[in-house]
Amino acid sequence: MKLLADDGKEVDLGAVLKEQGLVLFMYPKANTPGCTKQACGFRENTAELSSAGFAVYGMSADTPAAQTSWKTKHNLAYPLLCDRDLALVKAIGAFKAPKNIKRSHIVVAKGGKVLDVRVMIGPEDSFKEAVKFVKGLDKADDVDDGPGVVSVAHSRAR
DSSP, X not given: OEEEETTSOEEEHHHHHHHSEEEXXXXXXXXXXXXXXXXXXXXXXXXXXXXXXXXXXXEESSOHHHHHHHHHHTTOOSOEEEOTTOHHHHHHTOEETTTEEOOEEEEEOTTSOEEEEEESOOHHHHHHHHHHXXXXXXXXXXXXXXXXXXXXXXXXXX
């Protein structure tokens, strides 16, 4: 799937997953308190996730201009994707009617195997749980063996 990033370039998530794993967090609206807490938490943990082989991306239905402004304001060091029609958000199960996003994150292994999905999670819990999950992966396990879901959790948003 290809999505527009905050810099105006298209990002092909399939191509990303050929090279490395992916932690994609979703938030309702850029530059709001809860979303900023979630994004800054991922900012503080990007190096740790990256060293474990996972690229970090944020995603909302916001425009590229809104994403860029927020990214600059908070020095976010990863791409912010724009899912304007909420297609990927719906596929992940993070859609909230009428046209919003349930705060969530997904961890996908290199190659595309879905390892963990957290829907309706608190802003601070999102980055903490994603880091905890990635750190807990057994490096001896082959997480690059095709599509599948290892863990799915739906939490109450805080």
